[in-house]
Amino acid sequence: MSKLLKQLLLAVMVGSVVAACSSTKEPVASAAMASEPVVSEPVVSAPMANHNAVYFAFNKYMVNDSYSGVVGANASYLSMNPMAKVQVQGNTDDIGSVEYNLALGQKRAQAVKMALVAAGAHRHQVEAVSYGKLKAKFSNDTDVNRSLNRRADIVYKANSPKGYSDDNNMPMVDSSFYSGTVEQGVQ
16 A cells, blocks of 8 residues: 555544544534624635644634645655654634633644644654634634634744744744745635
């Protein structure tokens, strides 16, 4: 069996186990919220050239193909640098309970970890953790800001690549590491 096929099967099996083991429920609006009219601004997806992260739509945790560039760049660096280590930090917006969002953040972090491993990183180099809604980097006062909080940051903990920084707790890379863009604020 080819290596790619084995990795694909492993990713599908892990995704199935994570989904099957989840005992949390989807967030629901409260009765008080349901009686009020909801006015929301549109979420605008903005390309960002150097944020080392994967963004997710509301209540989703599957890694979109549009992030293959940032995942591939990190996986390639990790596979060539066995002493490098990353922590994938899963985050959510503020909708739903703390428990639900911690579980969703973990699913997001695990999905990015599996994508990194499938693209060539070694499993021992990647740790997946969840902050849920507990460490929001943007205020959750607008739909745009909520969409910016729905992400998994790829944070280097050891032997980071040239061009990597963690300014303002936002993992960033320069064009020498990855020259593509990352769509942030996914709907």
